[in-house]
Amino acid sequence: MSARRQRRARSPDVSGQQFTPIRRAYTPLDILSEDEEDRVHRLSLTLLAETGLKFHSEETWPILEANGCSVDRDTGMTRFPADVVEHFLKLAPAEFTMRARNPANDLHIGNEHIHYGSASSAPNVLDMDRGRRPGTQADFEDLVRLNHMLGTCAFHSGHPVEPIDTPPNTRHLTSAYAWHTLSDKVTRVYAIGRTRVRDSLDMIEIAYGIDRDELRRAPRIHGSINVNSPLVMDAPLIEAAMELAVNGQANVISPVAFAGAMSPITLSGSIIQCNAEAIGVIAFLQMVKAGAPCFYGVLTTPVDMKSGAPAMGVPETVTGTLANGQMARRYKLPQRVMLGSTSNAPDAQGAYESMFSLWAAQLSGAHFVYHAHGWMEGGLTTGFEKTILDSEMIGMMGALRGSLDFSDAEEAMEAIAQVGPGGHFLGTEHTLARYETAFHAPILSDWRPYEFWENAGAPDTAQRANAKWKAMLEAYEEPPMDEGTKEALAEYVARRTEELGDSEI
């Protein structure tokens, strides 16, 4: 590990910056009045009490009933009394620490910490050399390598691109092997059914060199539990969530209800529905295991009414995200948000949509940001160049400061008096002592004078990003893992692959 650190320190231009946890600079913005916040809460409780959520997993029913909910056993429709929701919601922790294989990459979740993750789950991958194409294991691994190296990338949100050349029933094994050997940052499990979760937890134990008791003491992995909006909780997801919860691992409760399609077209209506879905499912998981770490993971964004495509990085995303953040704070739950762009190219639109939603994450008080590196096309594609572009923008956000350092104000006053009217500060002692670290250093922005830039071939941002990711992959080195651990992981994958055969799981 110290060897890797030394290497990083030697090549800052290639690897971006070493991972440094980012803290949000500003107090989150409240955009709901107290009355409106109460109203969202009360209407959500009404929705849960009168309409309810449909739980497809029969396993959940006795737990729901034992804790005061009424379940229609023909349909799974479950009505939650208001006091039940309020009681259980309070049991979810406001803060926790997710342990990475490398302790330097541990993530404190809560308060002013904001962690930007990789892209995840895109079926396609795009780079300027090979164009847009379905993702493969090789692309997946290259993107994991990049995200491992990027100082702005705090964790793996999931498969940065789906490796469609690996079999779906054993993909969780090959993917976990890749994550654990190619990186030592926090990873995700695709929480679809108990089998995937159990295998993933076994592999965490092997990779981290810990036993189940130790595993249960802290979250090391996260699963994203998408609510099938409106109002449906599918069986494989909630069962996976239960498995994660009893083992002390983190669940991201994620109603992704594009306004106008899976939720009302008005932002207020969409927020009420998604809030009800989120707090209903979180309350249920607290019945399963009091204190289970849960993220409030609502996404509120519209579908484009012309194309039917989800619109990411638009004004309504910002407004919705701010309202969601406020509700998460009300419940003292860490907030997961999503970033991304609708753009088909790593161009100006891709940049402004992502930069727009980065501000939404910053101002909403978000803690855990999925899809922050590379998402395009509303999540249908992850781009290599876009990954670098997003890293640059996250670095800029990370360099924002919510206060100013006045410790040298007297020295500055002296420098001004010395320089005097009409002079300049370029050669002064005050400047020379500080110029190397005074300002944020970008990894991608090109500030050369036009003529220099033109003589260098006038490379646009995407072309520079293209050169950057290739240089990074050239320089990539696997983080250290002892051979025994690596072999044990490989053996586990081989054994489980054989056991699973071609069964559906």
Added chain:
Amino acid sequence: MSARRQRRARSPDVSGQQFTPIRRAYTPLDILSEDEEDRVHRLSLTLLAETGLKFHSEETWPILEANGCSVDRDTGMTRFPADVVEHFLKLAPAEFTMRARNPANDLHIGNEHIHYGSASSAPNVLDMDRGRRPGTQADFEDLVRLNHMLGTCAFHSGHPVEPIDTPPNTRHLTSAYAWHTLSDKVTRVYAIGRTRVRDSLDMIEIAYGIDRDELRRAPRIHGSINVNSPLVMDAPLIEAAMELAVNGQANVISPVAFAGAMSPITLSGSIIQCNAEAIGVIAFLQMVKAGAPCFYGVLTTPVDMKSGAPAMGVPETVTGTLANGQMARRYKLPQRVMLGSTSNAPDAQGAYESMFSLWAAQLSGAHFVYHAHGWMEGGLTTGFEKTILDSEMIGMMGALRGSLDFSDAEEAMEAIAQVGPGGHFLGTEHTLARYETAFHAPILSDWRPYEFWENAGAPDTAQRANAKWKAMLEAYEEPPMDEGTKEALAEYVARRTEELGDSEI
């Protein structure tokens, strides 16, 4: 005028949106503690009292002395007693209305209003067809036409590009003629010497059909008074400012002191110096004319220590702008900020730098934004495509909301109950009644599915912007002006051109 409005209403896809004043969505962010804010103020007063500002114009000296300042008559170095500065600062108005030739384009300055202007003063112009080149009168006029049509562009910040093919000593005449005949939005005068200001005021009177008394009742034109940082106020600028002030017109007091070059490299030091420069000059202008409208126009941004180029749209710009906004609020002065990018191309970097600084303007509580449409290369170039790109981003900022509309919450609840678990909202009455106006409509973003976009030639954002500005210029129509007024303006230009000959002014 009503004809123009009808035309606009018929062609919203070409002209963007009709000009609609934008209000900021959020309460401005304070990033200085009360103590720090006091400290900036007190150290600024110390700087003005002990070091002072150098006023090169002898005309200013008796005014400064008569109001309690001490002037060194060999150098112009002027020391301001603290109570003098504090007394005069309070006389500047917190709010005023700038009158446009078309009253629909009047600008209320102050409070939550935020007005985004054109680019100004770039020596070069760039478009994708003709490349980068020195600006001409034809480029200047085309950009004035575009800014006139763009719904996001509230006013002309100045020459969007310098028309270098017009003589410098009469450029203020040909430019004012173009502004007044091609547009009816608020314009600027290049406030360098009294002659330019006097001619420009004469032309305002002709264009607006008013006399001097009427002119003096409200600001209709703004000048930008750059402080020659550190601590120097050049004669032609302050004399022009005095001429504007006595005639009730607006002055933007603009220390543009790139940190590390013309001010200390630390943001706190730079802010103290620029604050001192701004409040010193504003206090002086209140001595000249109590109540003269002044903008607090400090720009705090670094020079890139590698290239020496001004860096725009970087994290330090955001932090500096927030601090400047807070000081402007302290003094109850409207704040002028600048937007722009360092990028050489209308690409991803151009977009993220400008979007980054748009948020700085929004969160700093800015009122008047120079260079918001089209600035590139740290101000050395104005781009046709970048103008459209910036308009799109400003439109997004304008669609942000600091609150949610809950008026239909009960209807949304009914829609959710009706749709029920697993349904969708696309065809519901609730959606159909709202889908046309529910979401912000972009002018440039392309949300088509990848395959549709690819079949259309995969146009990137800059290419779409290129098509957009050409279509806009095709559709442009001059705002109405009666022939007599137009002739009178032309006669004035001809007469003054002859009078000025080839004299330097």
